[in-house]
Amino acid sequence: MISLKGCHFPKDAVLYAVYFYLRYTVSYxxxxxxxxxxxxxxxxxxxxxxxVKYSPIVAARAQSKKRPTLSSWRMDETYIRVRGNWVYLYRAVDKAGNTLDFMLSERRNRPAAARFFGKALSTNGIPSKIVIDKSGANAAGIREVNRILKRFGCLAKIQTVRSKYLNNLIE
Structure with missing residues (x-):
């Protein structure tokens, strides 16, 4: 239940305005x-x-209602320009092509890959396998996540498949 305590407008009107602004490209x-x-x-x-106030609440509510993802993920990163700066866009999709998570990073290294996998795993659960390309940073990130899972007593180990052809779905 989303609480709008202290708001002088009807709850439906506030949530409609927030939803409409977030969903469509419209100015205030x-x-x-x-x-x-x-x-x-x-x-x-x-x-x-x-x-500003209610969109994080709406996003958290939507995230909690999200369906579980499939057991096989595809993960890739690409180099894009955002506001004049070049950054890496990490993306993960499930076997059906639905976007699971994304992250922008200034670097393409093991800590950035591990941070992305930690973020994606916290919101989507633990997959049985992740398909990546030949990137060493992504493989190192998954190995680090597997070490962390083992340290916390999780018996599930994420299998890594390195193939540039199976990863065509995300590219």
């Missing part, structure tokens, strides 16, 4: 007009405060 002023058409007169600055 356009959203102000859309809400006015629906009978809710609200300022664009208030809409901004709603999005």
């Amino acid at each position: 002023r356009d959203l102000e007009e859309i809400m006015a058409e629906r009978g809710v007169r609200v300022d664009h600055a208030t809409l901004n405060r709603w999005v």
Whole structure:
């Protein structure tokens, strides 16, 4: 249950505005007009405060309702330009092609790969196998995650398959 304690507007109107802003590429002023058409007169600055305050709550609620993922993942990283800087985009998809997680990193090394795998495993569970390309950093990251899982007493070990052809789904 999402609590909007202290908010002077109806809960449905606030959540609708936050959802609409996050789902569609619309400005706060356009959203102000859309809400006015629906009978809710609200300022664009208030809409901004709603999005900043309630979007993490909505995201956490959606994450908790997420279905379990399949047991086989595909993982890859690529080099992209974000706001004028070159960064690595780590991505993981399941066997069906659904995006599991992504992360931007300045470096492509073992700590970055381990951080990505830790983040992806915490939200999606432990897969039985991960298909990666020939990257040594990704293999080292999975070995480190396996060591951490063993240290915490988890008997499941993540199998690593290194093949550039099986990874075509993500590329």
